[in-house]
Amino acid sequence: MKRIGIDVGGTNTDAVLIDGDKITASIKVPTTQDVMSGVKSALAHVAAHIGDTPRPLDAVMIGTTHFTNAVVERARLERVAAIRIALPTGASLPPMCDWPEDLYRAVDPMIFMVHGGHEYDGSPLVPLREDEIREAAMKIRDAGVTSVAISATFSPLTTECEDRAAEIVRSIIPEARITLSNSLGRIGLLERENVALLNASLQSLGKTTVQAFKTALAEIGLDAPFFLTQNDGTVALADVAAANPVFSFASGPTNSMRGAAFLTGLNDAMVVDVGGTTSDIGCLIGGFPREANNIVHIGGVRTLFRMPDLLPIALGGGTVVDPETGAIGPRSVGYRILQEARVFGGQTLTTSDIAVAAGMIEMGDPSLVRDLDPTFVQDTLARMRAMVAENFDQMKTSAEDVPLIAVGGGAFLIPDEVPGASEVLRVENAGVANALGAAMAQVSGEVDQVFSDMSREQALAAAETEARAAAVAAGADAESLQVLEIEDIPIAYLPGGARRVRVRVIGDISFG
Incomplete structure (x- = not known):
């Protein structure tokens, strides 16, 4: 299978062309201010090597x-409209009450709270007031807003209220793009x-991002299915991914972790992905990043949904x-960095300058940092080592030493010895591990919800069926699907034998 993987980071845009397990071409270019010109440049470089083998290009994966x-x-x-189905409860904390003020203003929401929702045991809180939803929908329509988020109390137990509200909104605003909270969160x-x-x-x-990438691919002359990477280490068809853009959050470090597993053959290890601005520390379990199971802040907003468990630190090649x-x-x-770092003729001292002065890497013009005091250089390196060691220890879940894989363009900043690491692995092509992780990604489907009034076996079977359907919708070959994870937690305080079931399946891309 021949694929192109590309990962657009804040500092660099990386691209690779793989043919089976072989890396045919790779490149790292600075991310441009307009983003797309850097993407086109990287794509054009690897696309020029497609004809090196007779096999046609199967897919393009972009992070x-x-x-x-x-x-x-x-x-x-x-601008969005929020419909919360929770009255008479929940009125004291309206939607977006905890958002940073500047983000709140940027979204400029229309907020509606209506009667309905369910109790923790799945029974109705109060009857759903459909007239209130219709009234809200008409006001949303009149304001010209077409993006609507609908949430209801305990909707992961029963989606009834959110589903019915969506039907009503669509009947009044046919062009509305509706997000149901039960499809994303917990x-x-x-x-x-x-x-x-x-x-x-x-x-x-x-929608506009996907279209821009499609245009870029067409201008390069690439005619192949187009996928966006997700934050669980997999990909989804671009149009499917565009409907749920939050699943692309943190996909870059996730791609790097998958690439690290591919390059080393290790499925269980710690990974440090060093970019130009930050380093992300994560844990590989079974070849995929460990998932966070707690609150994750995004842009200052509290969220709880599918996200990789990552610890970012302010240590990158351009720091x-x-x-x-x-x-x-x-x-x-x-x-x-190519304009401002000292080794490139700039006036700003960066970690890359320190590494060049210490002889850790050849980059730019070393003579431009010869004036740095050797003691200052060594003291700064010691601070870097301490940052890595402290945060690496924080992310470990075992007292035993574990392998540490250093990837990313700034991987040279990771010391050869880290306390708690059995070894520090550096591999060829580690600088483009993120693009490689994108290129070799599979497609997944996941269900994480509460089932009740059925046996454990029925709940597991229902969850697996839904997960398989989600994977196929995202572009997976139904015949290749395998169950990757099953999590089954009985909820003692809920009646009806309620249990939270999380099932994740993964499979190869369908090109049929």
């Missing part, structure tokens, strides 16, 4: 930071609602070093 950046920058977000109304609202605010950007104190970060020159 992008577009959606995360939009939230962080408070830019390119769409138990916990505010966090689940926040995920749905973030997703709703990004759907227009998702600024204070020339007086040796303090490291958190600022970074990012994609401007």
